[in-house]
Amino acid sequence: AAEDGLAAWLRYARVDNAKACLGKLPSSIVTLNATKGLPVYTAGQELAQGIQGFFGKKLDIDEHDERGKPRNNRPGKKSNAVTVGTVAAYKASNPREAAKVPELGDDGFYLSVSRGNALILGQNERGALYGAFRWLALLGQGNCSDFTLASTPDAPIRWVNQWDNLQDGGTHGSVERGYGGDSIFFWDGYVRPDLTRAGQYARLLASIGLNAVVVNNVNADPRTLTPELLDGLARIADEFRPYGVQLAMALNFASPQTLGGLDTFDPLEDKVQAWWDNITNEIYRRIPDMAGYLVKANSEGQPGPMTYNRTLADGANMFGRSLKPHGGIILFRAFVYNHQTLNQTLDWKADRARAAVDYFDGLDGKFLDNVVVQIKYGPIDFQVREPVSPLFAHLVKTPTAIELQITQEYLGQQAHLVYLAPMWKELLDFDLRVDGKESRTKDIISGKRFNRKLGGYAGVVNVGTNTTWLGSHLAMSNLYAYGRLAWDPEVTSEGILREWIALTFSDDRKVIDVITRMSMLSWPTYENYTGNLGVQTLTDILLGHYGPNPGSQDGNPWGQWTRADSDSIGMDRTVWNGTGFAGQYPPEIAAQYEHIETTPDNLLLWFHHVPYTHVLKSGKTVIQHFYDAHYAGAAVAQTFPTLWQSLRGRRGIDKERYEHVLYRLNYQAGHALVWRDSVNNFYFNKSSIPDELGRVGNH
Ligand code: GCU
Known part of the structure; x- marks a missing residue:
């Protein structure tokens, strides 16, 4: 449904084996010095919503003030809790325990889950929210085990x-x-x-x-x-x-x-x-x-x-x-x-x-x-x-x-x-x-x-x-x-x-395996049917950057060229004979890209201008690689709708999202054929070199 699309990966849908986790969950949420409208408060709300969604367990939120005293006055309750706040707020109420928290960088969090208690501390307010979301992501995969994690983002x-x-x-x-x-x-x-x-x-x-x-x-x-x-x-x-x-x-x-x-x-x-x-x-x-x-x-x-x-x-x-x-x-x-x-x-x-x-x-x-x-x-x-x-x-x-x-x-x-x-x-x-x-x-x-x-x-x-x-x-x-x-x-x-x-979607094994398989294949597949060997995506350059139009790549002022003529193709970016771009890299990399022998096949036409008959490291000629790759890519795209159909009715694959995805994958399968034939015919017409397997051109 529309709400599923909007909530994306934050649907908080019931996990498969919710019961297995019930005994290991806290029974209340404690927020430390939370202010409505700021991340620690939000973290409390998300934890409540997530745990209710995943496991059907409703938790109360106890707000503690800056000295660690309960605000909403439900004294005496000393059950298992998930406590969320900043390291600084935790220090104010619990200096001894706080001293054990490892040093965190900006936006980092400390997350410790142990026997129904959880502690989520952020280096700053949003760090606490990041920690809460991280735990929720694990809970949403049915993982309610004990663990301790300190995490600081790699970059600010x-x-x-x-x-x-x-x-x-x-x-x-x-x-x-x-x-x-x-x-x-x-x-x-x-x-x-x-x-x-x-x-x-x-x-x-x-x-x-x-x-x-x-x-x-x-x-x-x-x-x-x-x-x-x-x-x-x-x-x-x-x-x-x-x-x-x-x-x-x-x-x-x-x-x-x-x-x-x-x-x-x-x-x-x-x-x-x-x-x-x-x-x-x-x-x-x-x-x-x-x-x-x-x-x-x-x-x-x-x-x-x-x-x-x-x-x-x-x-x-x-x-x-x-x-x-x-x-x-x-x-x-x-x-x-x-x-x-x-x-x-x-x-x-x-x-x-x-x-x-x-x-x-x-x-x-x-x-x-x-x-x-x-x-x-x-x-x-x-x-x-x-x-x-x-x-x-x-x-x-x-x-x-x-x-x-x-x-x-x-x-x-x-x-x-x-x-x-x-x-x-x-x-x-x-x-x-x-x-x-x-x-x-x-x-x-x-x-x-x-x-x-x-x-x-x-x-x-x-x-x-x-x-x-x-x-x-x-x-x-x-x-x-x-x-x-x-x-x-x-x-x-x-x-x-x-x-x-x-x-x-859901943690149904098959759902995970099938979507993983399609997705992991998808980039090489797309590369195969849209533009190989570093020649770039052969889309229309002037109108919208969509659909095949290898001819539009050249003869324009935009400079995303392929320099394809009747015998050869590719941008000569070498120092000795070309634009010199290869020389903009540090020496070891520059030397590698300067020479055809040391340039990987997948970037060959990015760095070198070669005849269509040039033989790649793979042993194929450039033109035959084009033909084959376009057939191979388009063929893989044909399998996507079938793979997806195998998920019909599985947990988390609701009708609306099922249909929406299927429609797009069918379209992609068809469009991949258009891509294949346009690109292959274009280079066949340019080069007049037949496909070894006789698939391309006029028969
Ligand atoms: C691309 C894109 C433009 C965009 C530009 C940019 O050229 O097609 O729409 O404005 O990148 O990144 O500035």
């Missing part, structure tokens, strides 16, 4: 980006690259009067450890900063606050001019700085816990500091200065490139992939300490296969965050099942070998590798008003995985999935 920045427009009428509707309906925040140019969905969203995000949401599009509307809108944003922040989720906002760099009426937006002009200081103060007056700003500058037509020949650091630092007194941070995007000047035919060395490192060259060390550079995982744009952005290796003094896309812009737009955790983990685990030392992306962004305090994760989620949030029930595994990985990149893709399935 665990943000969500929503690309919501203030109003409809943009070419992409009211959420740019959103496939789940209109904005849950904005309507008709204003913040919605009813923000119920904003609160429900924050609840989902908090349950997986995410701590801030940028609520408006990176292609930001200057009107966001008008008093009416700021008042509205404050109402959104009020909905978020009970869950410890902070509001953040995207800014339009030219606002001082377009909105403020100044004759300039030059970041080095005092009056421009003063304008931003002032508006920032205005925002913090309304939203004292605002997390910070996100800025897309000098990219795809957006204004920025380079408009005045200032550096990107000059631009970012301007916001850093305004935010500093309020403790806010600025996420400054590395997605900087000029989408109009690239000329494919005339310039063999033109390469959009180079842009980030080229533009940020020389700026490391020039940023204020509350500036974080937000870098898309790959150098181009959320493709099915990209090497990790080399910029992660260049910014040593500057904190960085990785930008991932939960919304599946190039990846099937939620009409195709593509579980992305395996791809993200490959990127996060990649070792960039900075200074010849182990330098995994995840350790760079968390701050560990270069000893930085800030850094982390930004996920473009783009939920909408649809009751499935993203447009598809199965796509929600990506949001779940994003949160779990941002907290702890060591958890396995499959482990995350099994947990998500149990909570979203």
